[in-house]
Amino acid sequence: MVSLKKIYVTSGIVVLAIILGLSAFTTWYTVDESEQAVILTFGKVEEGISEPGLHFKLPWPIQSVEKLSKETFSLQFGYEEKNGEIKEFPDETKMITGDENIVLADLVVQWKITDPEKYLYNADNPREILYDATSASVRSIIGSQKLMKH
Known part of the structure; x- marks a missing residue:
């Protein structure tokens, strides 16, 4: 036992x-x-x-x-590249200029994480914040420009 x-x-x-x-x-x-x-x-x-x-x-x-x-990340506007194929999203980059012309502005933003603490804990989705801030900035700049000189 x-x-x-x-x-x-x-x-x-x-x-x-x-x-x-x-x-x-x-x-x-x-x-x-x-x-x-x-x-x-x-x-x-x-x-x-x-x-x-x-x-x-x-x-x-x-x-x-x-x-x-530590790599460099890319954030693409207007297109997406996968396996060598490019898929376009023209509605994403269609913008109106200050003189009411329509332009397509594709761009790439490259970024690195330099402060891991801030990246992890200062925002819920830093990639989305960067995307929205870049989109708003580009739209603001293009919206204030004139395409045609009168």
């Missing part, structure tokens, strides 16, 4: 082994050459990491890591 004390000890050892294993596997992380990382302590940003390599942190759930790309 197995004693109750032996069951408690065995259960405690199993739980402790799981906790130690989880701690061991969540205390290290790697940052690739093309990545940057932000360390979160209880959900609050502590520091940014941009150097590639192996790094250590406190175990989950105390600290966690958010990784972001």
